[in-house]
Amino acid sequence: MRFATVATGGVNGYLAVKLAEGGADVACLARGAHLEAIRARGLRLVGPAGESVGRPRIATDDPGAIGPVDVVLFAVKAQDLDGAAPLCLPLMGPETVVIPFLNGVEASGRLESHLGAGRVLEGTCGISIFLGEPGRLDMASSFAWYKFAERDGTRSERAEAIASAMRAAGVDAVVPEDIRVELWRKFLMLATLSGVTAAGRCSAGDIQASPALSALAAECVAEIGALARATGVPIAEADEARTLQTIAGFAAGMRASMAKDLDAGRPLEVDWLSGAVARLSAAEGLDAPAHRTIAALLAPWRLGRRG
Incomplete structure (x- = not known):
């Protein structure tokens, strides 16, 4: 299963590190000094459990260089959603699913207006993490969980398959009864x-x-x-x-x-x-x-x- 992160801050950076460490195909969209650090040294995760490094298949500021993937992990500030949503388009294949992990309760609907019906799941997460310096994520919490399902609250085979792939990489990923x-x-x-x-x-x-x-x-x-x-x-x-x-x-x-x-x-x-x-x-x-x-x-x- 191929993953891409848009963008690669704390919430998505944690996933990128875990998935890359677990052998998954991960591409990271980033920019500036953060991008250069990931390219040079990988993405470092520092937290209560110690330090680890994830090396994505590709790190770039051009989504076109990544191409279509199976899952787009979308995490930006809520006010940046409309500007960042078009970055997903070069990553979209016929069956690509986008999972937003944003604050608030409107992100999936807003994102679907850009990407089309049926392409976006509902997602939420719990983690305390921030970008300590370019290429390094500082995790303050001892927990990190990610939950997602269909926008109408139902569970689905595609959501379960994504959660299974994440769990195989050590991510606490769950498809709940009602997202x-x-x-x-x-x-x-x-x-x-x-x-x-x-x-x-x-x-x-x-x-x-x-x-x-x-x-x-x-x-x-x-x-x-x-x-x-x-x-x-x-x-x-x-x-x-x-x-x-x-x-x-x-x-x-x-x-x-x-x-x-x-x-x-x-x-x-x-x-x-x-x-x-x-x-x-x-x-x-x-x-x-x-x-x-x-x-x-x-x-x-x-x-x-x-x-």
Whole structure:
């Protein structure tokens, strides 16, 4: 089975290393100094389990040099999806499947609008990893899991075959009973923690210590749960409670990546997190005042700026 990564940051870089180490045919799309480092020394993964190096079959900034593959692993920032989607086209053969691992709940639909119906699965993942330097991925978490299935939530032979190939390379890959539930469970946490820590310029410890911030987090979680149920995804109140319990147990210094992006003046994914909750809720006739306010507060910085 032939894989290609678009692009090759942390989420996809982990997969590239594991698949290459496992003997799979992997091609990596990258650019600049990161690309040159991969070409020269391979892609290094440094984490709690030690250090490993994956050497893809080809590393390039030209998808045309890769050609058609069986599986495109697609992981970019949500705001970069529309610009990156055309990079998949030279990689597409008659049976090619694209699996997005992006933040938010809209990536697969957005990607399908570029690539055509039936070509995109739904995907989500859990991993804490970042690009430490060109060619080196620093993994902070002791876990890394990837889940995917058909967009309607069903399991399929093609999804199972891809998961099997990944597991053979040591990746924790699962085709769940309902990928939509998995996607929205992650969204409960992601949109809430991202929104509150970014708009509040605060940490998980601040949320834990402040009744007002704790109440805001609870409102954010409740708005997402209501939206999920309105769109037909069976998110339970128990899922909401577990999310708040998890936030209450985080290390005090924990902050979402969007809060760190805000500090650094980088573009924000707010349009696809709190902004999406507000927008999609309105389309369902629901109100989401907590997320609407967070999106408004972060709007001046959505394209990135310092100060």
